[in-house]
Amino acid sequence: MAIEAPERDPYTEALASAAMHMQIDHYAAMLARGGITYDINDPKSAGAAMVDGGAFLYGTLDELAGLLAEYREAGVDEVVLHTTGVLVRFGEQAVKEELGMLLSACVRACVPARVCCESDRVRW
Numbered sequence: 001m002a003i004e005a006p007e008r009d010p011y012t013e014a015l016a017s018a019a020m021h022m023q024i025d026h027y028a029a030m031l032a033r034g035g036i037t038y039d040i041n042d043p044k045s046a047g048a049a050m051v052d053g054g055a056f057l058y059g060t061l062d063e064l065a066g067l068l069a070e071y072r073e074a075g076v077d078e079v080v081l082h083t084t085g086v087l088v089r090f091g092e093q094a095v096k097e098e099l100g101m102l103l104s105a106c107v108r109a110c111v112p113a114r115v116c117c118e119s120d121r122v123r124w
Contacts, residue, residue: 001057001064002086003098010058011047017085018050019043031055061101065109 002013021027023040031037036053038046050056057067071079081102087095 001082001102003064003101004058004060008058010051010056011044013058013085013089014047014050014056015043015085016088017056017082019046022046022050061105062109064102065105068106069109 002008002010002017004010015022019040022031022038028038028040031050031053034053034055036049036055038049040046047056051058057064059067068079081099083095083098086098
């Protein structure tokens with residue numbers, strides 16, 4: 001997950017976040033069961049598959065909050081705000097700022113307020 005910004009490309013952000021996982025057979029199989037297939041040897045198309053297939057969320061704060069609200073409405077009761085790509089590309093301070101903005105946007109979008117922070121993940 002990453003917030004849209006001029007210096008960011010969604011496919012690059014997706015790969016920075018998930019490229020290592022995408023090389024593992026069981027991860028690729030899980031994504032394939034969800035309709036997301038890719039060739040890890042073609043990084044740009046692999047990143048595109050993650051974004052276009054919805055496995056990696058990218059957009060404005062309002063768009064991301066809306067997508068998370070849709071998950072909640074669909075019955076999803078746990079979402080990991082996985083911002084590893086932001087960490088890898090922009091550093092720890094950027095991740096802290098991004099998570100703060102994301103959580104604020106979710107609250108503004110009326111995502112249920114039961115938020116629990118545990119080390120590297122946030123749950124509602």
